[in-house]
Amino acid sequence: MPARHLKRRTKHNSGKMGILKTFALGGIHPEENKLSSDAPIERLALPGQAIVPLGQNLGVPSKPVVKRGDLVKVGQLLAETGGFISANIHAPVSGKVAKIDNVIDGTGYKRPGVIIEVDGDEWLDEIDRSDELNTEISLDGKEIIDKIKTAGLVGMGGATFPTYVKLMPPPGKKAEYLIINGVECEPYLTSDHRLMLEKGPEILVGTRILMKALNVEKAVIGIENNKPDAINHMQELAKSLDGITVQPLKVQYPQGGEKQLIKAVLNREVPSGKLPIEVGCVVQNVGTAFAVYEAVQKNKPLIERVVTVTGMAVKKPSNFLARIGTPIGQLIEAAEGLPEDTGKIIGGGPMMGKALTSLEVPVVKGSSGILLMKKEEASRKPEGPCIRCARCTSVCPMGLEPFLLSRVSKLGKFDMAENEKIMDCIECGSCQYTCPASIPLLDYLRLGKNKVGAIMRSRGRN
Amino acid sequence: MNNIVIIAIAALGSLGLVAAVILYFVASKFKVYEDPKIDEVEEALPAANCGGCGFPGCRAFAEATTSSAKKNKSLEGLNCPVGGNDVMQTVGNILGLEVEMTEPLIAVVRCNGSLANTPAKVKYEGATSCAFAHALYGGEGGCQYGCLGLGDCVDACDFDAIHMNPDTGLPVVNNKCTACGACVEACPRDIIELRKKGPKDRRIFVSCVNKEKGAPAKKNCSVACIGCTKCDKVCKFDAITIDSFLAYIDFSKCTLCRKCVEVCPTEAIWEVNFKPRKAKPVQPKTTAETSAEKASARKPATKKVSAEKADARPAPEKKNEA
Secondary structure (H helix, E strand, C coil), rough: CCCHCCCCCCCCEEECEEECEECCCCCEEECCCCCCCCCCEEEECCCCCEECCCCCCCCCCCCCCEEECCEEEEEEEEEEEECCCCEEECCCCCCCEEEEEEEEEECCCCEEEEEECCCCCCEEECCCCCCCCCCCCCCHHHHHHHHHHHHEEEEECCCCCEEHHCCCCCCCCCCCCEEEEEECCCCCCCCHHHHHHHHHHHHHHHHHHHHHHHHHCCCEEEECCCCCHHHHHHHHCCCCCCCEEEEEEECEECCHHHHHHHHHHHCCCCCCCCCHHHHHHHEEEEEHHHHHHHHHHHHEEEEEEEEEHHHHHHHCCEEEECCCEEHHHHHHHHCCCCCCCCEEEECCCCCCCCCCCCCCCECCCCCCCEEEHHHHHCCCCCCCCCCCCCCHHHHHCCCCCCCHHHHHHCCHHHHHHHHCCCHHHCCCCHHHHCCCCCCHHHHHHHHHHHHHHHHHHHHHCC | HHHHHHHHHHHHHHHHHHHHHEEEEEEEEHHCCCCCHHHHHHHHHCCCCCCCCCCCCCCHHHHHHHHHHHHCCCCCCCCCCCHHHHHHHHHHHCCCCCCCCCCCEEECCCCCCCCCCCCCEEEECCCCHHHHHHHHCCCCCCCCCCCCCCCCCHHHHCCCCEEEEEEEEEEEECCCCCCCCCCCCCCCCCEEEEEECCHHCCCCECCCCCCHHHHHHHHCCCCCCCCCCHHHHHCCCEEECCCCCCCCECCCCCCCCHHHHHCCCCCCCECCCCCCCCCCCCCCCCCCCCCHHHHCCCCCCCCCCCCCHHHHHHCCCEEEHE
8 A cells, every 4th residue: 555655656557558557666756847858859059178088987897999189070980999898989979089189078087088189060971961851770789799899889878888798698698678768857958859759760770780689579669658649650660570569658766767667577587696587687778779779880989878868847849969079068068058056966866876076077979968057956955864664675676675785884884784685675765755764875875885796706707 | 517518618619629729730731832022012002002003903013022022033014103102112122133213103184275275165974984075076175185074083193182173174193193094094095194203393394186187176176286387397316206297205305495385385384383574575474383273374375366267157056965
């Protein structure tokens, strides 16, 4: 019996087919605030200087292969993979490599990056820049994976896990389903929504390419029901294709999490500490599917992406197609400037995004949005005592007990935190969002996760 | 009636006797010999159970010393930092060994990125924990090596020896410090170091751990070490090494001549508890008892740092959201 405060608004929760699917445990429904969902994707002007951080993906940072003074063309390799879980980085602009130095990035730290002085817009010859739709998939599975690896593709949803690694299941495991993640459950963000509306056919070709690479017969595109236009559009396009279905989903945060999405779409549960391949699934974002299309059919490496610039006080909430390395300041300018009472600039959505410390921070492969929050929205309420209301427990999509985990992390009882499965936390922030005492639960959970992760890794080494 | 009492007494008595005999034999069979000296040594230790010696508690240290005395006939590598030389002398007497005198150490905070020297450009509102903030971002002032000022070291200290100075936002070590090293462990940025206490508590150290090049380091903090190597050149004792644009003074080689302090252009090298210099037109940087007074005695940043710059930036203050 859900408590009164957990009653969901029902606007989007029933569709043509009656009750819509969603994941089983917890979840919240914050204000959607999809301000920019009607703004078509605009191509952003080239920056004067592109700042390309070398650590753009989950895992090992890439190693630079250019040096100061080199002239590069768009699409030329800037840095190569630094290990198994790593990705190539290509020049997003043409010009001269001004220097390879420490640059501030979304992590709040200065890390190595390549700075390119932009000069013209010269592309490599092998990149096909036409808009023509190419539906013919001529490559075989292995060639596709090689191509995706060379193009430096990473998960575009924000986690930036190298795509090719996901496409190579460990021996003995076989993928059965490809799930394309068009959920976009974060409030405010609309980049995937716009991409589905404007690049639907390309996304479907990308999906077919991924299906071929994985050798699966079935693919499901999961879309939340607050994007009916995208659902209709994709359903219409997918009609003629075998094996691809579009699944409307009830609006529920954090449905875009891999494990939540699999549960919602297929009612399968990924065991604790395991990957989706364990239940025969591979999940890719719609943005990734589009990038796969461009990489395989058009030879175009990952050099630009759609970024939403939004916020209550933003004059023109927009979706931009921006080159990697564009400073966020330029995107904000293009959305008609920084509102006066901005309290916080967040890279990503309001739930999982991270506050940025400078306007120099560049767009990277994982930037899905820039959210400008007003001062009163951005301020934190003072922390109160825990009243044991268990709201955090009831909204946790992983079935954890955030109040307990945050407490044991704060007290440094990391063995207990490990036993209570702190590593299963997906850091969605639902607990902190719902806490009536404004306890920074997720802060402490992250702290505990960092420590427990380090302990587990050092145990693995010994 | 009498019979029952007698039977009961006899039955219980004989049971007790049998049990006592069994216990006696078991006890002698499985007896674990424990050196009585362990207890004696433990008695002599400060009983702080701080772990500063590297062992989990004073009992473990007592066991380690006793077994080391038995096996190696020495106490090399074993030291109780809290008790210092006196306690180690007593331990040595109990175990019948000579103990080498060690120099007492003290925790030293190697950052002077106070609120005045490193003006805040962003505002942090996350959990009050350095470890957390460290995982999240570089720091309010923009120096990603400097003190975050959230007091993990203060929480770690069992001896009430380290406190935050609200004026500077930096931790200050007082004389209660026993050099147990808990704060050194707690600091996620390795700012705190155990250094020689020095004669009359005098010591010289580089109060900065910024490994950036000079220009970016100085941009964020007016008192950062910029790696200019002036101190290295002036040092006659080879005590100063420069690594990644950061000077480090080896306290075992330093003779406290104070030449490096004079040449440092950013006042990143600190002298503590020295007498004021006489024939110097410049106001000496000498300080009294604690680092707190030291910090406040220092002139506030003479050059106006990037404060205006920070204000002029289009972005107003931002904070970190978890």
